[in-house]
Amino acid sequence: MNSQSNTMPESLNSQTIVPPALSTTQPFYWSVRRELWESRWIYLAPLAAAGVLLFGFLLTLIRFPAKMRGFSMLDAAHYRQAIVTHYDIVAGLLMAIAILVDVFYCIDALYGERRDRSILFWKSLPVSDRTTVLAKASIPFVIVPLLTTAVAVATQVIMLLLSSTVLLGSGMSVAPYWASLAAPRMWWLLFYHIVTAHTLWPAPIYCWLLLVSGSARRAPLLWAVVPPFVIAGLERIVFGTWHFARLLGARFIGDTSVAAMQSGDSFPTNPMTHITPVTFLTSPGLWIGLLIAAAFLVAAIQLRRHRGPI
Numbered sequence: 001m002n003s004q005s006n007t008m009p010e011s012l013n014s015q016t017i018v019p020p021a022l023s024t025t026q027p028f029y030w031s032v033r034r035e036l037w038e039s040r041w042i043y044l045a046p047l048a049a050a051g052v053l054l055f056g057f058l059l060t061l062i063r064f065p066a067k068m069r070g071f072s073m074l075d076a077a078h079y080r081q082a083i084v085t086h087y088d089i090v091a092g093l094l095m096a097i098a099i100l101v102d103v104f105y106c107i108d109a110l111y112g113e114r115r116d117r118s119i120l121f122w123k124s125l126p127v128s129d130r131t132t133v134l135a136k137a138s139i140p141f142v143i144v145p146l147l148t149t150a151v152a153v154a155t156q157v158i159m160l161l162l163s164s165t166v167l168l169g170s171g172m173s174v175a176p177y178w179a180s181l182a183a184p185r186m187w188w189l190l191f192y193h194i195v196t197a198h199t200l201w202p203a204p205i206y207c208w209l210l211l212v213s214g215s216a217r218r219a220p221l222l223w224a225v226v227p228p229f230v231i232a233g234l235e236r237i238v239f240g241t242w243h244f245a246r247l248l249g250a251r252f253i254g255d256t257s258v259a260a261m262q263s264g265d266s267f268p269t270n271p272m273t274h275i276t277p278v279t280f281l282t283s284p285g286l287w288i289g290l291l292i293a294a295a296f297l298v299a300a301i302q303l304r305r306h307r308g309p310i
Contacts, residue, residue, distance in 0.1 A: 027127045031135030032143070035109075042101055042139065043147055049097050050155045053090050057159050060086065064163060065170035068177070080180040080271075086159065087181070088267045091152050091190055095198060098148040099252075102140040106209035109136040110304060111220045117309040129304045133210070137297060140206045145199045149191045156183070182271045189260075192275055193268040197254030204289045205251055207296035214303040251289065258283045 036042060071082045110133070113119040122132065160183060164174045212224040232245040259280040260273050280286060 027131050028135055031127060031132055032138055035136060035139055036143070039105060039139075042105060042144065045101055046094055046097055046148060046151045049094060050090075050151050053093065054155060054158060057086060057090075058162070061162060061166050064166050065172060068167060068172060072176075076180070079176075083177060083180050084186075084267075084270075087156050087186065088269065090155050090159070091269060092267070094148055094152045094155070095194060098144050098194070099198060102144055102206055103209065105139055105144075106136075106206050107213050107221050107224060109139070109210055110214035110300065111216060112213075114214075114307060114309050119304075119307075119309055130301050133214075133297060133301045133304055137207065137210060141199055141203070145194045149187075149194055152190060153187050156187070185271050186269045189269040189271075189273055189275070192277075193254075193259070196259035196277075196280055197268070200286060201254055201259070201289065202251050203293040204296065205248070207293040207300070211296045211300045211303070214300045214307060258285065 067082075071079050074082065113122060123129075160178075160181070164177065167174050167177060209220075209224050213220050216223040228244070228248055232242065232248070235241055235244050258276070260268060260275045
């Protein structure tokens with residue numbers, strides 16, 4: 001009896017001492033959560049912008065029934081263009097804010113933790129440098145595109161409901177309004193445009209900013225901007241061309257010619273936009289850019305492994 005009573009606590013203690021094994025995705029999940037906790041402006045900025053845009057849209061509803069009666073005299077193409085203008089403005093501004101969020105986040109992602117010396121704490125945790133850098137990269141490549149799409153769609157849904165309520169209250173039919181807007185296709189084209197033109201295509205630029213963020217000791221934004229400007233200036237002096245500058249500009253603002261075919265100067269969410277995902281996914285420019293982005297990410301991982309606090 002005594003021998004059994006002595007061995008039982010020992011076996012229990014041996015079981016409690018062994019720490020639970022972490023799953024493969026758990027460190028990555030909590031690393032992403034950490035980025036959202038530390039950088040709340042990632043989602044507060046688009047939400048605040050959406051609130052301001054909704055307030056502005058509310059002011060336009062005062063004269064909305066009178067405008068819609070005037071629009072009814074237009075042909076189908078101009079009628080839709082008049083209706084969709086406010087929705088395009090919302091989508092365009094939110095996409096612009098997404099680009100700014102991506103740029104400022106990437107340039108501070110690795111630099112900030114070295115500057116405030118929190119890198120000493122985070123490196124003491126059982127999370128690899130690769131997991132940390134990939135979690136940071138997931139913000140511009142996964143979180144911001146999904147968040148921007150969700151905020152834009154939610155804002156446009158509220159605008160659609162408010163405008164429909166005003167029209168019904170004025171005794172007008174909402175059927176032509178809804179049919180001309182083509183909301184489901186507009187939202188699908190919005191998501192496609194954000195993923196292709198503002199996420200995958202500018203991937204080398206975002207990864208370059210992460211690399212500079214992990215290497216610069218002072219003014220990371222300056223170090224990120226100066227080398228491209230110098231290269232573009234040298235090309236202009238030596239060859240008299242601006243090919244490198246145009247290439248960077250197309251990468252930064254999103255070249256939609258490969259991802260979709262648009263009519264004239266129409267917005268990417270225009271129902272007449274014909275998407276070409278096969279052409280985009282088989283484009284050499286896309287894969288060359290992704291390879292360059294992967295090389296920058298590998299270099300950023302190595303830098304974080306060897307760089308200490310500033």
